[in-house]
Amino acid sequence: MRTGPGPRPPTQAAAPGAHPAPGRGRRTARRRGRDRDPTGAEQPSRLGHRRHTHAGRTRRRLRPGARLPRDPRHPDLLAGAGAETRYVTADATDRERIAEVLADVRRDWGPITGIIHAAGVIADHNISAKTEAQFAGVYDTKVLGFRNLLDLTHNDPVRLVCAFSSVSARLGTAGQCDYAAANQAMEQITAAEALRRPDAVVRAVAWGPWAAGMVSAAHAEHFRRLGVPLLEEAVGVRAFMTELEQSGPACVSLAAGAAGTAVEATDRPRTTEIRVGADTHPYLIDHSIAGRPVVPVALVLEWFTRAARAAMPAHESLLLRDLRVMRTIALDRFAVEETRLHLHTRPEGTGADDLLRLELKSPEGALYYSAIAGPGEQGALAAPPALPVDETFEEHPGSAVYDGAMLFHGPLFHTISTITGLSSAGAGSDLVGMRTLNWPHDTWQTDTLVMDGALQMAALWVLSSASVQALPMGIREVRLLATGPVDAPVRCVVHSVTQGTDNAICDIWLTTGRDGAERVLAVFGGVEMVYRPDLSTPQRAGALISTDA
Structure with missing residues (x-):
C-alpha cells in the first residue's frame, strides 16, 4: 500500500512474524510474538523494544514471512527503506498488552492504517496424542491473535488487512490438525472482513513452503522427497506485493509450481x-x-x-x-x-x-x-472389464430406487432406466441422457445427467454392500472423451476398489454401444464415497438387493 502525501506518514501495525511493508516515507509499528530458530522450532522472541528514526528515502522491499535476523545492521536496512520501526515483545493472544502497544503507536505516529498478521506456532502430533493445551496454543495464536488486532483497530482508518495463512488450511498436513484448522478459520474471518471493509485491501495469503526462513535444511529435504518445490524469495516477494497492489479475491494461495519455480502473481486467476x-x-x-x-x-x-x-x-x-x-x-x-x-x-x-x-x-x-x-489421452480407450456374473440377480427398473429413501432425486434426475447388476463387487445399469428427459438446451460440454447417474450408481453400490448412504467427496481423475449430450442409452459399470470403515472407493465406466463395439465416453477413477450413517436406510435397501446372493 502506498501512503498519501501529508505531514505525518500513516502507521501500519504488523502482527508477529510479518515484515514492515516498505515504502517511501513509511513508518511501521511492528510486534513479534514468537520466532523460529534455524531448525524451524518455535521460540519466544528475544527482541526488545527498539525505535529508529531516519531520513533515508530509498525504497526497499523485504521478503514476507522471513525470520527477522538478530543483526545490529538490520535497523539500518529498514532505515534505508525510509521506515521508522518499533519492535515489541508481546503475545498475540494478550489483548491488554496489544492494546497498550497500539495506544503507544497511535500516540507517537498516528492512527493504524495497515495490519499484517503472521503470528504462528506449531505443536505437531497425531490427534490421539495432542493435548487440549497444545491445540489451544496453536489455534489461539492464529485466530485469537487476529481477532484481537481487528477488534482493537475497529475505529482506525485501516486500508490494508493481510493474514498469513498456509496451504495446510486447504491440503492438510500430518500432525497439524490444529494448524490447518486455525489457518482455515483465519481465512474465513478474512472473507468476512473483506465485506466489512469494501474500500480496503483485505487478503489471506495461504503460503506454501519457502526456500528460506522457517524452512530448515531438514524441512527442505522432507519437501524434496515429497516432490514439493520451495518458493524462492525473489518470486515470493513479487507475488506478495502484486497481491497487495491489485484487486482480487480475499483468499489466495501463493506456492511454488511443479517445475520448481513459483507461479507468478501476475498469472492472476481468470x-x-x-x-x-x-x-x-x-x-x-x-x-x-x-x-x-x-x-x-x-x-x-x-x-x-x-x-x-x-x-x-x-x-x-x-x-x-x-x-x-x-x-x-x-x-x-x-x-x-x-x-x-x-x-x-x-x-x-x-x-x-x-x-x-x-x-x-x-x-x-x-x-x-x-x-x-x-x-487427456488421445484415441479410444478399451471397454471396461465385465462384472462377475450373478445368475440370481434379477434386473430392476430404475424407478424402483427413486423412492426418496435410496435415492432422493426428482423426475428430471431419473437417469437410471435399468439396474443390471448390484453386489459388493460393483454395479451395472443403463442410463438415459439429458435429451431424453428434455433438459434445457445449452452449450453443454458433458451430459451432466449421465455423469450424475454414474455417481447415483456409486451410491447404490455402497448402499448394497455396506447398508449405508454415501456421498461423493472426491474423484482422483475424470477422463472425458466425448463432448455434449448423448442420444443413445449409456451403459454404466461400477467396479469396487476398496471398502473401508468410513468410505469406499470405486471406478466408474460410461460407454455407448453393445457387443464389443462399445465407445468409452468417460472414466471416473478413484471415486471416494464417504459414508453418511445418519442417512442410512438399510431396511429399505434390502428390498432391492434381496436377490443379490
Whole structure:
C-alpha cells in the first residue's frame, strides 16, 4: 500500500512474524510474538523494544514471512527503506498488552492504517496424542491473535488487512490438525472482513513452503522427497506485493509450481461468475435434499469442463485430476434469489503441460470445489472389464430406487432406466441422457445427467454392500472423451476398489454401444464415497438387493 502525501506518514501495525511493508516515507509499528530458530522450532522472541528514526528515502522491499535476523545492521536496512520501526515483545493472544502497544503507536505516529498478521506456532502430533493445551496454543495464536488486532483497530482508518495463512488450511498436513484448522478459520474471518471493509485491501495469503526462513535444511529435504518445490524469495516477494497492489479475491494461495519455480502473481486467476437460481437452472429443484436444492457434483464437473476446454481448445479429450468437494453448495433461496459463485482458473506451474487449477468459490472466497485440468489421452480407450456374473440377480427398473429413501432425486434426475447388476463387487445399469428427459438446451460440454447417474450408481453400490448412504467427496481423475449430450442409452459399470470403515472407493465406466463395439465416453477413477450413517436406510435397501446372493 502506498501512503498519501501529508505531514505525518500513516502507521501500519504488523502482527508477529510479518515484515514492515516498505515504502517511501513509511513508518511501521511492528510486534513479534514468537520466532523460529534455524531448525524451524518455535521460540519466544528475544527482541526488545527498539525505535529508529531516519531520513533515508530509498525504497526497499523485504521478503514476507522471513525470520527477522538478530543483526545490529538490520535497523539500518529498514532505515534505508525510509521506515521508522518499533519492535515489541508481546503475545498475540494478550489483548491488554496489544492494546497498550497500539495506544503507544497511535500516540507517537498516528492512527493504524495497515495490519499484517503472521503470528504462528506449531505443536505437531497425531490427534490421539495432542493435548487440549497444545491445540489451544496453536489455534489461539492464529485466530485469537487476529481477532484481537481487528477488534482493537475497529475505529482506525485501516486500508490494508493481510493474514498469513498456509496451504495446510486447504491440503492438510500430518500432525497439524490444529494448524490447518486455525489457518482455515483465519481465512474465513478474512472473507468476512473483506465485506466489512469494501474500500480496503483485505487478503489471506495461504503460503506454501519457502526456500528460506522457517524452512530448515531438514524441512527442505522432507519437501524434496515429497516432490514439493520451495518458493524462492525473489518470486515470493513479487507475488506478495502484486497481491497487495491489485484487486482480487480475499483468499489466495501463493506456492511454488511443479517445475520448481513459483507461479507468478501476475498469472492472476481468470474469474467467471455463475448465477444459480430457479430461472437459470430450473432442473435443480429435482436435486433437493430435505427440500433444499443442492448443486450436484456432476454440474460442477460440467462447469470445470467448460472452463478447461475454453482455455485448452486444441485438446479434444480432457483429464480432470484431484476433484475435491470442500463443502456443499446449498441453494437456500433458490426460488426467489440467485446464488452467485465464482469460478477461478489459473495456470498450474510453469511447464509446458498446459495444466490449469480450477476453484469454485463463493464471492467472499469460501472454497467449494477444486481440481486440476489438463489434456487427456488421445484415441479410444478399451471397454471396461465385465462384472462377475450373478445368475440370481434379477434386473430392476430404475424407478424402483427413486423412492426418496435410496435415492432422493426428482423426475428430471431419473437417469437410471435399468439396474443390471448390484453386489459388493460393483454395479451395472443403463442410463438415459439429458435429451431424453428434455433438459434445457445449452452449450453443454458433458451430459451432466449421465455423469450424475454414474455417481447415483456409486451410491447404490455402497448402499448394497455396506447398508449405508454415501456421498461423493472426491474423484482422483475424470477422463472425458466425448463432448455434449448423448442420444443413445449409456451403459454404466461400477467396479469396487476398496471398502473401508468410513468410505469406499470405486471406478466408474460410461460407454455407448453393445457387443464389443462399445465407445468409452468417460472414466471416473478413484471415486471416494464417504459414508453418511445418519442417512442410512438399510431396511429399505434390502428390498432391492434381496436377490443379490
